[in-house]
Amino acid sequence: xxxxxxxxxxxxxxxxxxxxxxxxxxxxxxxxxxxxxxxxxxxxxxxxxxxxxxxxxxxxxxxxxxxxxxxxxxxxxxxxxxxxxxxxxxxxxxxxxxxxxxxxxxxxxxxxxxxxxxxxxxxxxxxxxxxxxxxxxxxxxxxxxxxxxxxxxxxxxxxxxxxxxxxxxxxxxxxxxxxxxxxxxxxxxxxxxxxxxxxxxxxxxxxxxxxxxxxxxxxxxxxxxxxxxxxxxxxxxxxxxxxxxxxxxxxxxx
Numbered sequence: 001x002x003x004x005x006x007x008x009x010x011x012x013x014x015x016x017x018x019x020x021x022x023x024x025x026x027x028x029x030x031x032x033x034x035x036x037x038x039x040x041x042x043x044x045x046x047x048x049x050x051x052x053x054x055x056x057x058x059x060x061x062x063x064x065x066x067x068x069x070x071x072x073x074x075x076x077x078x079x080x081x082x083x084x085x086x087x088x089x090x091x092x093x094x095x096x097x098x099x100x101x102x103x104x105x106x107x108x109x110x111x112x113x114x115x116x117x118x119x120x121x122x123x124x125x126x127x128x129x130x131x132x133x134x135x136x137x138x139x140x141x142x143x144x145x146x147x148x149x150x151x152x153x154x155x156x157x158x159x160x161x162x163x164x165x166x167x168x169x170x171x172x173x174x175x176x177x178x179x180x181x182x183x184x185x186x187x188x189x190x191x192x193x194x195x196x197x198x199x200x201x202x203x204x205x206x207x208x209x210x211x212x213x214x215x216x217x218x219x220x221x222x223x224x225x226x227x228x229x230x231x232x233x234x235x236x237x238x239x240x241x242x243x244x245x246x247x248x249x250x251x252x253x254x
Contacts, residue, residue: 002052006030006079008061008070008112009086011038014135014177017207018083023050027081030055032070061086061112062104070112074119078127082120084113084154085135089147102146109150114157121161121170128169133214134158136174138227141234143243151176155220162219173214177206178227201227 005022009015010031019029023046031039036058043054057073059066074082087109090097113134124130136158140151158174165172178201206223213221222228234242 002026002028003080004028004030004055004077005081005083006032006070006074007083007085008032008116009135011035011042013085014175014203014207015083015085016042017203018085018133018211019046020050021204021207021211022081022083023052026050026052028053028055030057030073030077030079032057032059032061032086034058034060034066062107067107067112067115071115071119074116074123078123079120080124080130082116082130082132083135084116084132086112087135090145094145097146105146106150109147110153113154117157117161117172121165124170125165125168130170131214132158132161132170132172133210134172134174136176138176138178138222138231140174140176141231141242142245144245159219162217171214171217173210173218173221175206175210175213175221175223176227176231177201177223178230 003026005018005027007015007018007022007029010019010029011033015033019031019042023029029043029046029052031043031054033039036056039056039058043056046052046054055073057070059069061067061070088105090101090105092098094102117132117134120130120132124132134154134157136154137147137151139148140155142148155174155176158172161172201224209223210221222231234245
């Protein structure tokens with residue numbers, strides 16, 4: 001009997017790539033996103049191409065009701081794989097951004113994955129199997145506004161859970177990609193001017209690497225030689241330099 005995977009932000013970008021990769025491996029897919037029409041379109045494509053079952057769960061994860069609807073689903077059904085991918089960015093500095101938008105970012109990037117993991121993990125521990133991949137970012141290693149701070153939470157919590165759940169059969173990994181060709185930057189109205197082409201990653205490639213790393217029980221996956229090098233530099237660089245990197249990245253997004 002095929003196992004189920006749940007993917008948030010499942011209709012585009014990294015989340016959409018995860019739905020295809022997992023379906024190709026025989027997992028039935030529960031798809032979560034706000035756009036119901038697009039969800040049904042993606043679900044139909046997965047069923048047609050891979051012969052898997054699908055479940056469509058429209059939810060705005062910036063709201064309490066949207067988050068709760070996914071929590072309720074996880075309580076009712078056994079999920080072998082949880083991909084916390086939903087997210088967005090803000091192209092304004094914190095001091096001039098809108099407070100309600102900052103709160104939405106915190107709810108989607110921090111509150112929701114925390115709550116979904118808290119619900120899913122006990123059942124995974126009981127079964128002695130399960131994989132959780134939290135889509136974080138290389139931004140979690142720099143100081144680049146509230147997006148960076150939120151992703152830091154996700155990376156650190158993933159590392160902590162990886163240690164806490166060692167020996168339980170439950171794997172937890174943070175995927176920390178760099179700039180990836182998706183709709184993310186367009187949706188956030190980020191121009192990304194001046195970013196060299198070699199810094200862009202392919203969504204399907206990094207998702208395949210993330211899955212491989214998660215199954216190898218690695219706590220953090222950093223796809224791409226350019227970002228492995230960047231993180232190596234950041235890890236030994238003076239913090240003042242790291243803060244400047246964060247500021248430079250923010251400027252490129254405007």
